[in-house]
Amino acid sequence: MKAMRLSVTRAVGGAALALAMTVPALAQAPAAPAAGGSPTLDAIRARGTLICGVNTGLAGFAQPDSQGVWRGFDVDYCRAVALALWNDANRVRYVPTTAQNRFTALQSGEVDMLARNTTWTLSRDTSLGFDFTGINFYDGQGFMVKASTGVRTARELEGATICVQPGTTTEQNLTDWARSNRIRFTPVVIERLEEVVQAYVAGRCDAYTTDVSGLAATRSAQPNPREHSILPDVISKEPLGPLIRHGDQRFADLLRWIHFGLIGAEELGITAANVQQRASDANPEVQRMLGRTGDLGRMLGVDNAWMVNIIRGVGNYGEIFARNLEPIGIQRGPNALWTTPGGLQYAPPFR
Amino acid sequence: MSDVTLNTAVAGVPHDASAPRSAPIRQTGAIAWVRQNLFATWLSTAVTLLLAYLILRWTVGFIEWAFLNAIWEVPVVNGQAQTQACREMRGTGACWAVINEKHRFILFGTYPFEQHWRPALVCVLFVALYIVSAMRRFWNWTLVPIWIVTLTVIGILMWGGILGLPYVPQERWGGLPITLILSTFGLALAFPLAILVALGRRSKLPAIKILCVLYVELIRGVPLISLLFMASVMFPLFLPEGMNIDKLLRAQVAITLFAGAYLAEVVRGGLQALPRGQYEAAEALGLSYWQKTGLIILPQALRLVIPPLVNTFIGFFKDTSLVLIIGIFDLLTAGKTAIVEPAWQGFGVEVYVTVGVIYLVFCFAMSKYSQGLERDLNQHRRR
Structure with a gap:
């Protein structure tokens, strides 16, 4: 635990470190978690609410609506956990976190879990001391062009001018992709999001590149979204998923199988509308998943009706996707089930 | 004398210079002022005409945008606002429907x-x-x-x-109350702290003096953003596991400390501006240090620094909006978040204008009040 903390401290950066050195007396080794069991789940149960770190506002993933109620794809994952634990989607406290303070919030125990469109990378998994419990959204860098140009794939962008924001991996990915595909292009590098979008809309560049989910949100905000099309090519990997602190396997199991349960439910055709009837389905896997037979819920430390409660509350993966992401123009793409060509979402068997 | 003039006037002698006539209309009054200040030379005439044209155009444009072409309401179908009408204007008119729909979120966040x-x-x-x-x-x-x-x-x-x-847990608080809480508590706590630090910096006791100098210089040496980051990102890592000080409280402490350092320097300016004679006179009366400070020095010193104090107050009222970087929904952040929803994306101007007006009301009130205060308290200086 101590080493993990130190690595976080190191990761925060030199300036902060200098300040940290002025108060070394404050730095103490945190108490080690109790062996066995699940410290996080115990704390959540004792508190009676799940504390979920979410984005401060990202269309489709996490955003408060006009009534101040959090909605979105990531938010539904938080709700699913509360449904599994107590069959009550409202027992979640949402803590808005920024890109900068999200990891500290999780590390310091301010939140129990993050469902905040965070990319799973090796360093975050190891030196930052987190456990990613699955990939609930395969994102990646893509291109948007005006539909009137008739461009259908990214390979047709030979000689095009492409709008891109600097400083992120986006620009690097674009250059790498162009080099490996021998495509010549002229980059138009603009710092601010509104300005780069405006430049694209005004026709200063033929294409605009960023993560596909971002492209979709931008597209849906245009006066006429149909004038713009997002190309099917994805040139980088940004697997997003919920994450928790290292060293809590029980909680990780629960989150992992909630995700698999949502996907499995879609695969088996279990929806919010038909979950009650399907409980008496002849299919043994459906029976096991919905707690009719077997003891799967109890093995995870929750009620055997956990999947029934989750599906009734938030629907299956496909329904969550359709409710939150399809209105902003994000298609299933790689997030389709593995049974569809190109789909990557796959759940291990429920037995 | 008056008789003479009266007579001459009656006599109808027009070239009598001694008659008390009012100055010609071309030398006084509005017309003269306009001639003198706006159309004195061909250059100022050109500038006047150009500016008048631009101001008129912008005013007309603004009125058209904000009132004449504005859309105040949009239909809602199945809980989804239909904003096509707003989008079709392509910026020629304001879409106040966004405020209509989102005002409660902007004001109160996720409460x-x-x-x-x-x-x-x-x-x-x-x-x-x-x-x-x-x-x-x-x-x-x-x-x-x-x-x-x-x-x-x-x-x-x-x-x-x-x-x-x-x-209602703290993370659900948001909007205007957060801005008011952060600035009120921040300034109310920072002000006494600032006075103590300012006095400490002028103290003859070396330990106190060094401590105060260190505090002021350390805090002033870093931007508020980095202090907020410290409070939000670094500080929790030093605490033992399971011990969490609320995010809002941490931000509040950071803002208070920051405001304290700046206000301390303002107060110190007032202390330095006071003539030595005041200190010596107070000492000659046999007053103790605290009597001297409380009765003689501070009342005069603070009166001197009302304008920079209010300047700092107004600055901090607006600086509280920096808490957006640590995920607290103050007024400005709530406004920004309100337009994340795809249906309302692109109507930022309307939201920012509204939020700006709210900030303006508070800051203008502070500024006006301080002008009055300055006038009343410094009357003895203006003879």
């Missing part, structure tokens, strides 16, 4: 919707508290219980959990 009367009442209480504190007749010990009672009531309203009010 439970059916409980919005509580933060609304809190805002009213804050404004009432400011007005009462500004009135000269309450400038005595009654102000202390007034503040304590009001802030207690505000705390009860925001948190709830007693008197039948449902409990």
Whole structure:
């Protein structure tokens, strides 16, 4: 635990470190978690609410609506956990976190879990001391062009001018992709999001590149979204998923199988509308998943009706996707089930 | 003399220079002023005409955008606002429908919707508290219980959990109450701290002096953003596992410390501007250090620095919006978040104008009040 903390401290950066050195007396080794069991789940149960770190506002993933109620794809994952634990989607406290303070919030125990469109990378998994419990959204860098140009794939962008924001991996990915595909292009590098979008809309560049989910949100905000099309090519990997602190396997199991349960439910055709009837389905896997037979819920430390409660509350993966992401123009793409060509979402068997 | 002039006037002698005539209309009055100040030379005439044209154009353009072409409401189908009408204007008119739809979110953030009367009442209480504190007749010990009672009531309203009010955890607070809480507590706590630090910096005791100098220079040496980051990102890592100080409280402490350092320098300026004679006279009267400071030095020193103090106050009122980087929904962040929803994306101008007007009301009130205060308190200086 101590080493993990130190690595976080190191990761925060030199300036902060200098300040940290002025108060070394404050730095103490945190108490080690109790062996066995699940410290996080115990704390959540004792508190009676799940504390979920979410984005401060990202269309489709996490955003408060006009009534101040959090909605979105990531938010539904938080709700699913509360449904599994107590069959009550409202027992979640949402803590808005920024890109900068999200990891500290999780590390310091301010939140129990993050469902905040965070990319799973090796360093975050190891030196930052987190456990990613699955990939609930395969994102990646893509291109948007005006539909009137008739461009259908990214390979047709030979000689095009492409709008891109600097400083992120986006620009690097674009250059790498162009080099490996021998495509010549002229980059138009603009710092601010509104300005780069405006430049694209005004026709200063033929294409605009960023993560596909971002492209979709931008597209849906245009006066006429149909004038713009997002190309099917994805040139980088940004697997997003919920994450928790290292060293809590029980909680990780629960989150992992909630995700698999949502996907499995879609695969088996279990929806919010038909979950009650399907409980008496002849299919043994459906029976096991919905707690009719077997003891799967109890093995995870929750009620055997956990999947029934989750599906009734938030629907299956496909329904969550359709409710939150399809209105902003994000298609299933790689997030389709593995049974569809190109789909990557796959759940291990429920037995 | 008057007879003479009267006579001459009656006699109708027009070239009598001694007659008290009013100055020709071309030398006084509005026309003369305009001629002298706006059309004196061909250059100023050109500038006047150009500016008049631009101002007129912008005013007309603004009125057209904000009122004539504006859309105040859009239909809602199945809980989804239909904003096509707004989008089709392509910026020629304001889409005030976004404010209509989102004003409660902008003002109160994610506070439970059916409980919005509580933060609304809190805002009213804050404004009432400011007005009462500004009135000269309450400038005595009654102000202390007034503040304590009001802030207690505000705390009860925001948190709830007693008197039948449902409990609302801090991360659900948002909007205007957050801005008011951060700036009121920040400045109310920073001001006494600033006075102590300013006095400490002029102290003859080396330890106190060094401590105060260190505090001021360290805090002033880093931007507020990095202090907020410290409070939000670094500080929790030093705490033992399971011990969490609330994010809002951490931000509040950071803002208070920051404001304290700046105000301390302003107060120190006032202390330095005071003539030595005042200190010596107070000492000659045999007053103790605290008597001298409280009765002679501070009243004069603070009076001298009202303009820079208010300047700092206004600055900090607006600086509280920096908490957006640590994920607290103050007024500005709530406004920004309101337009994340795809249906309302692209109507930022309307939201920013609204939020700007709210900030303006508070800052302008502070500025106006300080001008009055300055005039009243410094009357002896203007003879």
